[in-house]
Amino acid sequence: MAVKVYGKPQAVCPQRVMHCLVEKGVPFEFVLVDIDAMEHKRPEYMEKHPFGQVPFIADGDFELFESRAIVRYFASKYADRGPNLLGRTAEERAKVEQWLDVEAITYSPCAFSIVFNLFLLPIRGLPGNKGEAVASMEKLDKILEVYEKQLARTKYLAGDEFTLADLTHIPVTRYLVEHCGLAYLLDDKPHAKAWWEDVSSRPAWKKLMSFVASGASFYAP
Amino acid sequence: MAVKVYGPAISTATVRVLLCLEEMGAQYELVPIDYSTGEFKSPPHLARNPFGQVPAFEDGDLMLFESRAISRYVLRKYKSSGPDLLREGSLEESAMVDLWLEVEAQQYDKAISAIYIEIAIKPVYFGGVPDEKVVAESVEKLGKVLDVYEARLSKSKYLAGDFLSFADLSHIPYTHHIVASPHASLFESRPHVKAWWESLASRPAYKKVTAGTPTSK
Numbered sequence: 001m002a003v004k005v006y007g008k009p010q011a012v013c014p015q016r017v018m019h020c021l022v023e024k025g026v027p028f029e030f031v032l033v034d035i036d037a038m039e040h041k042r043p044e045y046m047e048k049h050p051f052g053q054v055p056f057i058a059d060g061d062f063e064l065f066e067s068r069a070i071v072r073y074f075a076s077k078y079a080d081r082g083p084n085l086l087g088r089t090a091e092e093r094a095k096v097e098q099w100l101d102v103e104a105i106t107y108s109p110c111a112f113s114i115v116f117n118l119f120l121l122p123i124r125g126l127p128g129n130k131g132e133a134v135a136s137m138e139k140l141d142k143i144l145e146v147y148e149k150q151l152a153r154t155k156y157l158a159g160d161e162f163t164l165a166d167l168t169h170i171p172v173t174r175y176l177v178e179h180c181g182l183a184y185l186l187d188d189k190p191h192a193k194a195w196w197e198d199v200s201s202r203p204a205w206k207k208l209m210s211f212v213a214s215g216a217s218f219y220a221p
Numbered sequence: 222m223a224v225k226v227y228g229p230a231i232s233t234a235t236v237r238v239l240l241c242l243e244e245m246g247a248q249y250e251l252v253p254i255d256y257s258t259g260e261f262k263s264p265p266h267l268a269r270n271p272f273g274q275v276p277a278f279e280d281g282d283l284m285l286f287e288s289r290a291i292s293r294y295v296l297r298k299y300k301s302s303g304p305d306l307l308r309e310g311s312l313e314e315s316a317m318v319d320l321w322l323e324v325e326a327q328q329y330d331k332a333i334s335a336i337y338i339e340i341a342i343k344p345v346y347f348g349g350v351p352d353e354k355v356v357a358e359s360v361e362k363l364g365k366v367l368d369v370y371e372a373r374l375s376k377s378k379y380l381a382g383d384f385l386s387f388a389d390l391s392h393i394p395y396t397h398h399i400v401a402s403p404h405a406s407l408f409e410s411r412p413h414v415k416a417w418w419e420s421l422a423s424r425p426a427y428k429k430v431t432a433g434t435p436t437s438k
Contacts, residue, residue, distance in 0.1 A: 050369040051328060062313055066323035073316040090297055091283050097290035104326060105287070106272065146271045 002218070003028040007054030008035045009212045012112075013067040014055040015171035018211070018219070020071040022204040023167070024082040025221040032217075068104060071164055085164045095158035099165035110140045111172045119179045140176075141185055144192055151191035156199075166199050174200065223248040224295075227266065228275030229256065233337070233394035234288035235276040236430055240390055241292040243426035245303030256346075289322060289391060296387060306387040317381035321388035324366075324380075332363035333395040340402060360404055367407055367414055374413035385420075393421055397431050 003021065005028050007014030014030075021028050033039050033054055041052045049056045049065045056065045059077075064070050075085040087093040113136040117128030150157060158165045173196060176182040186193035199205070211219050226242070226249055228235035235251075242249045254260050254275055262273040269277035270286040277284065278291040280298070285291045296306050308314035336359045343349035373380060381388045396418060400408050408418050421427060 050372065051324070062316075064316055064320060066320045066327075069316055069319035069323050072319050073312065076315070077312055090294065093297075094283065094285055094290055094294040097293050098285055098287045101287035101290050101326070102272075104323070143272075149271060 001060050004031055004058045005029070006031045006033050006048075006056040006058075008033060009215075011035065011054055012115075012171040012175065013053070015208065015212070016067045016168050017055050017057060017070045017074075019167060019170065019205055019208050020074050020085070020164070022208050022211075022219065022221070023085065023202075024074060024078040026074065026078060027218070027220045030217050030219065068100060068164075068168060071168065075164055083162055085162070085167065087158060087161075087163060092159055092163075096163045096165045099157040099163075100168060103165065103168045107140075107143055107169065108172055110136050110143060111176055114140065114180055114182070115172060115175045118181075119175060137182065137185070140182075144185055144189055147195075148189040148192045151195045156195065162199065162202070166195075170199055170205060222281065223250050225250045225252055225279040226291075227252045227254050227269055227277040227279070229253055232275045233334075233398075234274070236394040236397075237288040237391060238276050238278060238291045238295065239430045240393060240426050241295045241306070241387070242299075243429055244306065244390070244424075245295065245299035247295065247299045247302070289326060292387060292391070304385065306385070306390065308381070308384065308386060314382060314384070318386045318388045321380040321386075322391055325388060325391045328366045329363070329392060330395065332359050332366055333399055335359035336363065336402075336404060337395055337398050340404075341398060360407065363407055367411055370417075371411040371414050374417050379417065389417070389421055393427060393431075397422075397427075 003026060005014060005017055005021070007017075007030075009015070009018070009030055009032075018028070018030070033045060033056075035054060039045060040049070040054055045056075046052045048063065051065075053065065055067055055070065057063065057070050059073075064073060072086075079086065085096075087096045114133050117130065117133035117136075119128075121128040147157070154160055156162050156166050157169075176185075177196070177200075186196055224242070224247065226235060226238050228238075228251075230236075230239075230251060230253065239249075239251070254266055254277075260266055261275060266277070267273055269279070269284055272286070274286065276288055276291065277286050278294075279285075280294075283294075285294060293307065296303075297309070300307075306318075308318055336356055339351040339356045339359070343351060370380070377383055379385050379389050396408070399405065400418065400422075408414055
């Protein structure tokens, strides 16, 4: 029985999960939850996901939410295939966990504030809060300076291999670069820029973007 | 060689790491880092934590930051000498631990830390006055999160399942302060949440780490 991923395919958090599955060559069925119509806040959905968010997954009988818990689950379950996404030693694993937390707690809240105010609200014809967006952009620039220092020492965030710590950054960063005009933030950060170009060129990521664009429901590796 | 934790004993994120070290009976050295002298942003500390935050953690050549990542490392390193708080022997159990850790870090922490900053940090460290609007909004948000916890804990003894895990312990640092505050009713009024908290607060590691940690009045 295939993995089922519930959410909206254009949304950042479901994309994290789908990208992980594509990296690992795991087939899945995408089940649309119409978040524009607030389907994720309806009682039927909230019975599965008590916080009313996406994604939600079912792997046979096992159900899970929180995209970073989900990608850890699949990275462990399929540790034997595809890229090693969790590090090879206790120390490497700790670095993966460290940068996953930086993404979750420091990077993404800042990035989301920008995407929300400069893209998501405007495309719905609503005014974004420009002041908030600018403050977040200044914050993001400082955060990226730290990333630049790390990426001058290691090819990827947690070391010299691509791991979950890099993966979870990709969907929201694509929005920043392609929909919010923020590629220029990387111009004075050559290592961060090279990192972005590398991770966003990964075949699995490109495959996922094609899948999302196609509107298909079933992904087969 | 004992591991080192860098941070003030009062910092909630530092407490998270200390709790895990105590639960596992590990030897460690706490190196205080002083906020008021700007030590968080000093070059030696930035070399440990490039975001200028606490805690940082050192084990030989390994330097780590982010309290939950440090805690996971500690729980794995000392796993033979304490309780199994990560459940990594089971794919599904460890996934449930990860899930409720994400909920703690995203939903719970945002709401409860906002209350703590207003009622404890601002007045004590910055001579400021709590913003009652922010407190009220955060209390409401935390209440909604705790409603989900109440429902969950009426079905399972602890958050990730019928076993205590790091997902439960990770809630301790801020909760310790809020249950000693005028907002304790958030916890007192939800019977399963109340019982869950009392179970966590009865643990020797909790008592040891929080002894002498001032709570807001």
